[in-house]
Amino acid sequence: MALLEVEDLQTHFRTPDGINRSVDGVTFSIESGQTLALVGESGCGKSVTAMSILRLIPEPPGKMAGKIRFMGRNLLDLSDKEMRGIRGNDISMIFQEPMNSLNPVLTIGRQIGETLRLHQGLSQKEAEQRAVDMLSRVGIPEPTRRVGEYPHQLSGGMRQRVMIAIALACNPKLLIADEPTTALDVTIQAQILDLVRDLKTDIGAAILLITHDLGVVAEVADRVIVMYAGRKMEEASVPELFANPKHPYTEGLLGAIPRLGSSLRGATARLSEIPGMVPNLKKQIDGCLFSERCYKATDICRKIAPGLEEKAPGHVAACHYASKEMVPA
Amino acid sequence: MSPLLEVNGLKKHYSLGRPLFGHSREYVHAVDGVSFHIDKAETLSLVGESGCGKSTVGRAVLRLFPITAGEVRLGGERIDNLSAGRLRNMRRKVQVVFQDPVSSLNPRMRVRNILAEPIKNFGLVRSRAGLNARLDDLMKKVGLPADALNRWPHEFSGGQRQRIGIARALAADPELIVCDEAVSALDVSVKAQIVNLLQDLQRELGLALLFISHDLAVVEHMTHRVAVMYLGKIVELAPRHELFARPRHPYTVALLSAVPIPDPKAKRSRIILKGDVPSPINPPKGCRFNTRCPFVFDRCRSEEPELRPVEEGHLAACHLNDQPVSESQLRGVEAMARRIW
Numbered sequence: 142m143a144l145l146e147v148e149d150l151q152t153h154f155r156t157p158d159g160i161n162r163s164v165d166g167v168t169f170s171i172e173s174g175q176t177l178a179l180v181g182e183s184g185c186g187k188s189v190t191a192m193s194i195l196r197l198i199p200e201p202p203g204k205m206a207g208k209i210r211f212m213g214r215n216l217l218d219l220s221d222k223e224m225r226g227i228r229g230n231d232i233s234m235i236f237q238e239p240m241n242s243l244n245p246v247l248t249i250g251r252q253i254g255e256t257l258r259l260h261q262g263l264s265q266k267e268a269e270q271r272a273v274d275m276l277s278r279v280g281i282p283e284p285t286r287r288v289g290e291y292p293h294q295l296s297g298g299m300r301q302r303v304m305i306a307i308a309l310a311c312n313p314k315l316l317i318a319d320e321p322t323t324a325l326d327v328t329i330q331a332q333i334l335d336l337v338r339d340l341k342t343d344i345g346a347a348i349l350l351i352t353h354d355l356g357v358v359a360e361v362a363d364r365v366i367v368m369y370a371g372r373k374m375e376e377a378s379v380p381e382l383f384a385n386p387k388h389p390y391t392e393g394l395l396g397a398i399p400r401l402g403s404s405l406r407g408a409t410a411r412l413s414e415i416p417g418m419v420p421n422l423k424k425q426i427d428g429c430l431f432s433e434r435c436y437k438a439t440d441i442c443r444k445i446a447p448g449l450e451e452k453a454p455g456h457v458a459a460c461h462y463a464s465k466e467m468v469p470a
Numbered sequence: 471m472s473p474l475l476e477v478n479g480l481k482k483h484y485s486l487g488r489p490l491f492g493h494s495r496e497y498v499h500a501v502d503g504v505s506f507h508i509d510k511a512e513t514l515s516l517v518g519e520s521g522c523g524k525s526t527v528g529r530a531v532l533r534l535f536p537i538t539a540g541e542v543r544l545g546g547e548r549i550d551n552l553s554a555g556r557l558r559n560m561r562r563k564v565q566v567v568f569q570d571p572v573s574s575l576n577p578r579m580r581v582r583n584i585l586a587e588p589i590k591n592f593g594l595v596r597s598r599a600g601l602n603a604r605l606d607d608l609m610k611k612v613g614l615p616a617d618a619l620n621r622w623p624h625e626f627s628g629g630q631r632q633r634i635g636i637a638r639a640l641a642a643d644p645e646l647i648v649c650d651e652a653v654s655a656l657d658v659s660v661k662a663q664i665v666n667l668l669q670d671l672q673r674e675l676g677l678a679l680l681f682i683s684h685d686l687a688v689v690e691h692m693t694h695r696v697a698v699m700y701l702g703k704i705v706e707l708a709p710r711h712e713l714f715a716r717p718r719h720p721y722t723v724a725l726l727s728a729v730p731i732p733d734p735k736a737k738r739s740r741i742i743l744k745g746d747v748p749s750p751i752n753p754p755k756g757c758r759f760n761t762r763c764p765f766v767f768d769r770c771r772s773e774e775p776e777l778r779p780v781e782e783g784h785l786a787a788c789h790l791n792d793q794p795v796s797e798s799q800l801r802g803v804e805a806m807a808r809r810i811w
Contacts, residue, residue: 182657182658182659182660183628183657296746298746299746326519326520326684326747327519327684327686327725327728327729328519328724328725328728328742328743329519329746330728330730331727331728331730331740331742331743332742332743334730335740335742353657353658354730355658355732356729356730356731356732357730358732359730359731359732359733359734359736360730360731360734379734380734380735383732383733383734383735384735393659394658394659395732396662397658397659397661397662398658398662398687398732399662399665399685399687399688399690399691399692400687400731400732400733401686401687401690401714401726401729401731402690402714402731403687403690403691404690404691404710404711404714404715405711405714405715411666411669412662412665412666412691413662414659414662414663414666415659415662415663416663418627418629418630418660419627
């Protein structure tokens with residue numbers, strides 16, 4: 142059994158001008174120790190998926206349907222109290238903006254210790270001691286001094302390390318990282334990605350990585366799901382997706398990123414563009430959501446939405462025209 | 471022929487307010503002695519991490535504030551000390567595209583008025599018909615439908631708003647456009663559209679671009695020359711191919727090696743810099759990079775390296791490029807630079 146199984150998750154929001162289908166029927170699973178990346182552009186529903194797993198979607202205006210099975214239990218059936226026992230304990234989350242997600246008036250020691258005291262019943266003293274351990278584990282120099290400092294005394298990279306320390310304090314089974322390095326400079330991003338890789342082998346937690354940066358995906362993830370307009374378009378292992386993208390949207394994304402070192406290979410061609418923009422999620426669209434922007438689209442694409450289909454072993458895509466290899470039955 | 475834009479020894483220091491008791495007044499050394507030039511129809515990129523001073527340089531070129539020292543010349547004429555009246559004409563020649571297309575457009579103005587303002591302001595057309603023709607032409611140039619003129623900024627997506635921002639910069643018929651992180655906030659597919667648009671416009675109109683960005687892959691794709699900044703100084707400046715193929719400053723090498731490459735098969739060695747960028751209030755003595763440099767030696771802590779040519783058109787500020795340095799140290803940077811590709 143997989144650690145987390147998300148089945149036909151639908152998260153819709155009521156808005157004054159119709160229902161916004163932010164996440165519309167997404168299915169996936171994560172095994173222990175695996176790193177799964179959710180990639181896509183803004184508004185594709187990747188962050189809403191993460192928030193839904195932790196049940197952080199306000200209801201109303203939000204509404205969730207489907208199943209989110211974590212270690213066999215459907216999180217959508219749990220009471221608020223049971224859910225609180227899971228958040229920050231079994232499943233924890235790292236957010237994008239480390240400044241906004243830390244409390245500015247509490248020392249970082251208090252903030253790391255809080256989860257430990259709540260979930261593991263440690264005393265204040267024990268919690269403080271564990272906080273120091275956690276800080277040194279995430280590579281913060283002089284942890285005994287830093288533990289008494291406030292978030293504003295730390296740099297952006299250090300704050301993100303503190304966020305990671307908080308997230309890992311209770312040894313979670315699943316870590317959700319929502320754009321963990323997007324707000325950071327490249328040299329600091331490299332430090333944090335390095336840390337995440339080290340810790341991954343250390344703690345054996347599964348990681349759900351949410352990002353828009355295919356470079357980050359290539360570096361840290363095992364499997365990847367490409368999302369578009371609230372749907373899953375393609376899923377494959379990382380080497381497979383980069384070598385053999387099946388969905389025209391994935392192809393487009395890979396062609397649209399400028400690559401470092403391209404001038405050395407004499408490649409100064411134009412970037413390939415994906416024309417147009419993301420469709421309005423409040424409108425009912427019958428056909429493929431990508432058909433308006435797709436170079437392969439024909440009438441069938443505009444009428445019938447393609448289902449997810451296995452196009453190669455372990456590689457699914459939702460496209461009528463994606464080439465299909467022999468899949469052993 | 472003199473270059474279009476020349477910046478010599480530019481400094482911008484910000485005071486941190488009234489000092490307490492006997493302490494001397496403190497300054498943020500945002501830009502601390504920067505020199506470069508841009509030719510007509512050329513793109514020069516300024517790259518570096520947050521706080522390195524790249525945006526401050528852009529703003530100084532736009533003359534959005536008085537500079538502390540140095541000079542800025544446009545077409546040979548000094549513009550850093552112009553009077554308000556003479557500044558007007560210079561402002562027409564240098565325009566800007568900002569990072570955030572949402573906050574840089576007035577939400578209470580229709581696109582037509584946003585674009586007409588600079589045209590009228592600089593008296594570029596005489597008649598209403600002339601104005602309309604010019605507006606239609608601008609929309610065509612940036613790839614927006616003509617009926618977009620009558621709509622409001624909120625009706626557009628991020629990429630389209632950035633197109634409006636570019637059209638506004640073009641409206642004044644400039645010679646130089648400062649692009650301050652102009653594509654950084656955009657999604658991948660839209661970013662490609664805007665990058666292509668900027669390249670097309672440059673070719674078509676012979677524009678010079680000062681392209682300020684932290685994204686090295688985008689910079690490599692669209693620039694002619696690159697200046698790498700660290701803590702208010704240029705540490706390396708070279709033509710694109712030179713800089714990416716043979717970086718001669720350890721910071722450039724580290725920066726290049728830190729960029730994640732979207733290819734799971736790429737096997738690169740990575741130089742992970744320790745720690746954070748020091749404070750620009752008290753920059754380190756000697757070389758400003760000495761606190762994080764993997765190749766630091768005694769001289770770096772006492773003597774600041776000058777930015778000087780290491781090859782034709784390739785400048786770097788690092789003691790490792792000097793002769794007395796031992797062979798093994800020099801080999802270190804070069805070997806490191808080779809390994810990252």
